[in-house]
Amino acid sequence: MYVYDEHDRQMAAERVAQFRDQTERALAGELAEDEFLPLRLQNGLYVQRLAPMLRICVPYGMMRSDQLRRLARITRDYDKGYAHFTTRQNVQLNWPALEDVPDILAELAEVEMHANQTSGNCIRNTTTDQFSGVQSDEIADPRPYCEIIRQWSTFHPEFAFLPRKFKVAVNASEQTDRVAIQVHDIGLQMVRNEAGDLGFRVHVGGGLGRTPMVGPVIRDFLPELDLLTYLEAVLRVYNRYGRRDNKFKARIKILVKALTPEGFAEKVEAEWQHIKESPTRLTPEAIQRIQAYFTEPDYAAIDNATDLLASQRFENRGFDQWLTHNVDTHKKAGYAIVSLTMKKTGTPPGDVSDKQLEQIADLADEFSFGEIRVTHQQNVVLADVRQDRLFELWQAITPMGFGTANLNTLTDVICCPGGDYCALANAKSIPVAEAIQRQFDDLDYLYDLGNIDLNISGCMNACGHHHVGNIGVLGVDKKGQEFYQISLGGSSHHDASIGKILGPSFARDEMPKVISKIIDVYVDKRTEEETFLDTYRRVGIDPFKERVYA
Amino acid sequence: MPNVISPDGSIRQDNWVVVPRPAEGESLDIPADQPALIPADLWLAGYEHFTGRQEIGVWFDSHDEPEILDGRVNELPVIAVNFPKFSDGRGYSIGRLLRERFGYKNELRAIGDVLLDQLQFMKRCGFDAYVLRADKDINKAARCLNFFSQGYQAATDTEIPLFRRRAS
Ligand code: HEM
Ligand code: SF4
Numbered sequence: 001m002y003v004y005d006e007h008d009r010q011m012a013a014e015r016v017a018q019f020r021d022q023t024e025r026a027l028a029g030e031l032a033e034d035e036f037l038p039l040r041l042q043n044g045l046y047v048q049r050l051a052p053m054l055r056i057c058v059p060y061g062m063m064r065s066d067q068l069r070r071l072a073r074i075t076r077d078y079d080k081g082y083a084h085f086t087t088r089q090n091v092q093l094n095w096p097a098l099e100d101v102p103d104i105l106a107e108l109a110e111v112e113m114h115a116n117q118t119s120g121n122c123i124r125n126t127t128t129d130q131f132s133g134v135q136s137d138e139i140a141d142p143r144p145y146c147e148i149i150r151q152w153s154t155f156h157p158e159f160a161f162l163p164r165k166f167k168v169a170v171n172a173s174e175q176t177d178r179v180a181i182q183v184h185d186i187g188l189q190m191v192r193n194e195a196g197d198l199g200f201r202v203h204v205g206g207g208l209g210r211t212p213m214v215g216p217v218i219r220d221f222l223p224e225l226d227l228l229t230y231l232e233a234v235l236r237v238y239n240r241y242g243r244r245d246n247k248f249k250a251r252i253k254i255l256v257k258a259l260t261p262e263g264f265a266e267k268v269e270a271e272w273q274h275i276k277e278s279p280t281r282l283t284p285e286a287i288q289r290i291q292a293y294f295t296e297p298d299y300a301a302i303d304n305a306t307d308l309l310a311s312q313r314f315e316n317r318g319f320d321q322w323l324t325h326n327v328d329t330h331k332k333a334g335y336a337i338v339s340l341t342m343k344k345t346g347t348p349p350g351d352v353s354d355k356q357l358e359q360i361a362d363l364a365d366e367f368s369f370g371e372i373r374v375t376h377q378q379n380v381v382l383a384d385v386r387q388d389r390l391f392e393l394w395q396a397i398t399p400m401g402f403g404t405a406n407l408n409t410l411t412d413v414i415c416c417p418g419g420d421y422c423a424l425a426n427a428k429s430i431p432v433a434e435a436i437q438r439q440f441d442d443l444d445y446l447y448d449l450g451n452i453d454l455n456i457s458g459c460m461n462a463c464g465h466h467h468v469g470n471i472g473v474l475g476v477d478k479k480g481q482e483f484y485q486i487s488l489g490g491s492s493h494h495d496a497s498i499g500k501i502l503g504p505s506f507a508r509d510e511m512p513k514v515i516s517k518i519i520d521v522y523v524d525k526r527t528e529e530e531t532f533l534d535t536y537r538r539v540g541i542d543p544f545k546e547r548v549y550a
Numbered sequence: 551m552p553n554v555i556s557p558d559g560s561i562r563q564d565n566w567v568v569v570p571r572p573a574e575g576e577s578l579d580i581p582a583d584q585p586a587l588i589p590a591d592l593w594l595a596g597y598e599h600f601t602g603r604q605e606i607g608v609w610f611d612s613h614d615e616p617e618i619l620d621g622r623v624n625e626l627p628v629i630a631v632n633f634p635k636f637s638d639g640r641g642y643s644i645g646r647l648l649r650e651r652f653g654y655k656n657e658l659r660a661i662g663d664v665l666l667d668q669l670q671f672m673k674r675c676g677f678d679a680y681v682l683r684a685d686k687d688i689n690k691a692a693r694c695l696n697f698f699s700q701g702y703q704a705a706t707d708t709e710i711p712l713f714r715r716r717a718s
Contacts, residue, residue, distance in 0.1 A: 007716070010700070011699075011702070014699065015697075017697060018697040018698075021693070022667060030686075035665060035667075039667055121637070151702045151703075157642060157673075158639070158675055159639065160671050161636075161637050161638065161671075162639060228711075236643050240643050244638060278704065279709055282713070283714065285717050286713040286714065
């Protein structure tokens, strides 16, 4: 994992001092509310329905156990003792006091953390696959490139006041996409060209919100050394030509659409020609230097524990289910990737208490070289667990509530905070997630249904990514009443697509029944091999409509 | 007379005036006894008349294209860029283009909604003169310009990004 050197430490400390000064000027009335707004947003502070909310950056989702313990302490000392994992691999606190924020940031800086650029119209945290570096099918480890992007984008003087927020995600596997790169402002897919050189396929202009769009490809192959100069060209074109007259049309997706992807690509190429050979061009040494931080941990030379696991599975059905669903194959013999699910029914998806943060830290130290990864699906990954200790781990996490064996199933819901916390909400989202989880409490039935992405947002801002859920739920306001609109057929993976609206919306208490009917149609129509999405794509929306509105 | 801040935070005064874009059919109202900044496209339109005059500079608005002055920038003693609202970041790109692409060497001045917390970005993007909005405390400029001792990325003020400096 990346470790700060004296440069990073110095800038982190300078940033805290700067924000302390800005906060003092704001509290003294020297900064108007609208002048302070972007400054606090770029330090993670968003003012909410009930209190300010602080979004803490977890670069590409990686954290060490000491950082988790510090987060736990911060939630206890400055907040109500819990935190929330977000869909962009960050952590959110819901109740900090404005005047405490500089102290919180100082405490974070001590453990090499910060809240830089987690909100506001700037380049946000770069996200990537939580299985980076431990899965066998990746082109290369994407994390060094994420760190390179992090450094380039941090306090970038030209791009601190973009038309709108800007999100970059990097994916390295050709089979899977766990970070939804095609619905990011820039999505980078690592690829090798025919000569075997490493590079990126560049998608620009994806995004959700009011105008959901899948990002078109604007360059098929960008050599790795050209990464930063090309990003700089994209950002410069966006900074200069993105719309600033209307907040809802300010995302880069609107510009790409207006210019057409080809027209946009041409503008970027023209800009890029000027800066391509500038000192911002990466060097092999610079990449190797960062890669050296992401070397393999000290793995033991062991074999797969196939026989042991087989007998443990045989004796324990719960362990068997968990192993099948929440544990993934590791590139290293004898090791496994474990997802701790934060989706226990009755707990808001992604919520953790201070105690649980400490438990996760202990688990990381005990089982996974002291590191964890936060996932886009709001879960936590222990990436390097010895197979012969999986049973022990499973026994430890079950009472903690992290062992629900529902990863990627219908009840592994992505859900925004919604009306319980968010001032912008049309409707609550957490109780809908919970009601659906209660309806589908039979694990065997869930497994039979296979992988289904159910995503819930409390309003059009789409924090819960409802557009790209196989089943999407959106809170809407109907004459002051909370209603829910359903869309079907979305995907955030390599086959990305935006879901189609099913029809008129429903009251909250109808939702579990409606979801059941949708699932019934799938079960009736599917062929043996088909996932929910496959069936939907084959039969279309009509059979679902007929059943639900019958 | 505007107070003008330098990149080191020191303050001086000068008497450059910003001449607004005239309304349709009106002509430029250039003062007789003061140096003046006129809209860049109008300077170009009156090139024969204006070029080489040390008391005439130009200003760009944030949506203007600095490309129109390519090849001529160093004929100007001062170029100003207007930030109509502090949250409009287009001026930063204009600054970098003028300096890094068109090789502008003379004074680059930030005008308009110029606030304390934006000075650091202006400095990095090639601006070397800042006319702070009048209600802001000019004595805090030096502090706000100097919170950071360095930056990660290359910009006008640092040709070599940190990743290359680290390597050496
Ligand atoms: C409770 C406080 C929150 C507020 C007020 C809030 C507000 C917003 C707003 C206004 C947008 C729309 C931006 C746009 O139109 O471009 C947005 C987008 C987004 N939010 Fe939140 N949000 C909150 C919490 C969260 C949480 C907890 C998550 C993670 C679960 C999240 C994830 C996202 C994501 C991923 C997007 C981007 C969707 C896109 O690509 O357009 N937000 N949020
Ligand atoms: S989707 Fe809407 S309700 Fe949900 S967190 Fe985002 S802004 Fe709030």
